[in-house]
Amino acid sequence: MASVARDQRRRAVLSRLASVYAGATTALRYRNDFELLIAVILSAQCTDARVNLVTPALFRAYPNAAALARPEPKDVEPYIKTCGLYRSKAKNIVAASRKIAELGGRIPDTMEDLLELPGVGRKTANVVLAVAYERDAIAVDTHVFRVANRLRLVRAKTPEKAEHQLMKVVPRAQWSQAHHWLIHHGREICHARIPECPRCPLLDLCPSAKYFLRARAQRASRAPKAKVRRPPP
Numbered sequence: 001m002a003s004v005a006r007d008q009r010r011r012a013v014l015s016r017l018a019s020v021y022a023g024a025t026t027a028l029r030y031r032n033d034f035e036l037l038i039a040v041i042l043s044a045q046c047t048d049a050r051v052n053l054v055t056p057a058l059f060r061a062y063p064n065a066a067a068l069a070r071p072e073p074k075d076v077e078p079y080i081k082t083c084g085l086y087r088s089k090a091k092n093i094v095a096a097s098r099k100i101a102e103l104g105g106r107i108p109d110t111m112e113d114l115l116e117l118p119g120v121g122r123k124t125a126n127v128v129l130a131v132a133y134e135r136d137a138i139a140v141d142t143h144v145f146r147v148a149n150r151l152r153l154v155r156a157k158t159p160e161k162a163e164h165q166l167m168k169v170v171p172r173a174q175w176s177q178a179h180h181w182l183i184h185h186g187r188e189i190c191h192a193r194i195p196e197c198p199r200c201p202l203l204d205l206c207p208s209a210k211y212f213l214r215a216r217a218q219r220a221s222r223a224p225k226a227k228v229r230r231p232p233p
């Protein structure tokens with residue numbers, strides 16, 4: 001009986017997310033599969049908006065894998081310096097471009113082959129598979145991991161476990177969209193430190209809401225009371 005209720009609640013969560021975030025898609029700007037891959041690598045621990053600021057100049061200087069395979073990483077660093085972890089990202093995007101250039105410029109289309117590219121983990125590979133190749137895939141980044149756990153769509157300790165549990169809970173046809181719904185919800189409302197439960201459209205369906213609402217009430221009760229000015233006589 002409990003599992004029937006749990007399944008119904010999960011279905012209701014997915015349907016609410018689908019209606020609130022209908023049409024949600026990646027905020028990264030790219031013109032082809034190569035630019036998508038590089039932008040996703042750069043987006044690790046960086047906002048999409050920041051990545052969108054640096055990629056136009058980067059892709060003007062290095063418009064394809066063959067071009068980005070030629071420089072030394074230190075030559076690429078100035079283009080991506082504001083992205084965070086720029087030294088390792090410069091190394092990774094140059095090394096990945098060298099491998100892609102060896103493959104004739106084609107971005108691999110399997111998880112196994114994508115994982116061979118430097119700087120590419122399961123999340124990046126799943127984004128490329130879903131967006132570039134329109135495959136059914138759920139990329140689990142920090143937002144998806146946090147929100148899916150809070151909404152109890154999954155109970156997972158690692159992103160990879162969350163990915164596999166989400167694949168069981170979310171209908172296959174919605175895998176790619178579910179990734180965008182959860183990311184948008186995490187960015188806009190279900191923030192890592194202080195989620196905005198009072199204005200959350202999933203409040204009535206979220207098992208974690210009571211903990212965060214209690215913490216919010218405790219914070220409010222500890223906040224210094226504003227001084228009440230006496231009205232002028």
Ligand code: SF4
Nearest residue numbers: 190195197200206209
């Ligand atoms: S109710 Fe709160 S914890 Fe639950 S999904 Fe919404 S913002 Fe996140």
